[in-house]
Amino acid sequence: MLVSAPGVPAIELRAVSKRFGAVEAVRDLSFTIAAGEIVGFLGPNGAGKTTTLRMLAGVFPPTTGTVRIAGHDPVHEARRCRRAIGYFPEHAPSYPELTVLEYLHFVARAKQLPRSERPHAVDAVLGACGLGDMARRRVGTLSKGYRQRLGLAQALCGDPPILVLDEPTIGLDPSQVVEIRELVRTLRGNRTVLFSSHILSEVEALCERVVVIAGGRLVGEGTAAELGRRLGARRRVIVRLDASPGELASALAQVDGVLGITSRDDAVCIDAALDVDLARLVGETALARGWRLRELREEPLALEEIFLQLVSGRERPLP
């Protein structure tokens, strides 16, 4: 098993481009993912996410630039890299005629696990993905949710240190999305996970860091808060108290960083720069003036908005 040496990133892309004929699907893309990180890979449909993930999984090499998996080249050291990566392709393809058990045994053999480890490896992923009851069912008769689980089981088989998951929740109903999300959450630990999606709430719930691409280029990278700061995202507090918005506005007018006060139904919505401790400020103001506070809450930083700003602001159409 390939384990990256200390300090060597699990995944590294340097100036990677991939061209299909006249179309450049990925352009000059660089990012690194440290061992043990859970990273969300975001972008609108057609942004080049799947192309990038396929290069990582060794489906095809980049046209220019270098890809490194734990410091190794997926083209020239293919076998080593392929053993280190569990890949979940979009739509979780599998063979409908085989049973779950037959399929996973095939995967264990194809991943060249030693004969003695195979039964244990298959049992482990059946358990981890909640497929125990489905072991004797034909893949073709499984529901979409179970088929996605089988795709994850396939990627997890052999316990690779790096997981590359391409849209594992696409096409599922909301309860199945939650199930798969919980499953991915349990995959944390010492694994490195790169998880692509075009749905932000998902990535926000699962990942410590996000990489955003659009039009084949990197448009943003960092934690949700870092991205927000860079884009001038606002902190927002919703407050309900027995003072009019006007009174509140005049009380907060002198404070630096408060950007706007609007009323929303019977509540007041206050926006401020990210470095203002807004909730505390509003609370203290209310106390000082003797206003009765009925509700005070901070809205979570919406990645959705950051994402839309990133994507719409920088995306260029393909030539």
Add this chain to the structure above:
Amino acid sequence: MTAVLRKELLLYFTSPIFYALAAIFLVLSGYFFYTNLHFFVLYGAMDLVKGFWLFHFLDTRRLLIVLVPMLTMRLVAEERKLGTLELLWTYPIGDAGVIAGKFLACVLVLALTLGLTAIHPLMLARIYPLDWGPVVAGYLGLLLLAAACVSCGLLVSALTDSQLVAAAATYGVLLLFWVLTWNEAAVSEGWLGWLAPLSLFDRTAVFAEGGIDTRDIVYFVLFSATGLGCTLLAFESRRWRGVR
């Protein structure tokens, strides 16, 4: 490679198409066996090899052309359609392992089907003393021909994602290799003359007569190896271009 080999065998034996094809093959080969034997007895011929086995093996050979494309069409085209081909490319087995596994699985399935027809000579042997040499040679010829046809079908299947297109094109290519020598007069002059020795089906003639010619064996092995080599190239080229 054994992973792909076992998976392909499982898929063959869980799908109804193999059983349907094997049944058709067995019925037709039984028909050929019966009618050829009937003819042989009716005309009171003396030489079992030239009067019976030759005809029987040449007839059975035609059945292979019906059987093989239906068995090879799904080999790669189906995986491409399902999207599992992409997944195979991310496992450590490698392209050569995938191709070898698929080729061997299909050849084994054909060997089994051919093996089942051995019931006919076995039944004959109970009532008439048989010299088994020509029978073994005949079957060897059929198996080598089958392997060559499989390599051809595998290559065609690797070039498309439609099983129907794969089957149709394989029929076309195999028929072409069959009929190369039919119009000998048109063929004997110019560049077409070079094609005649490539005729796939004429190569089984010596085997059917109970002989084994190493040139024929070399030809079949080279033909199969070329087909497999081209399949490997097709895999690599399509991958690098991202066509899948």
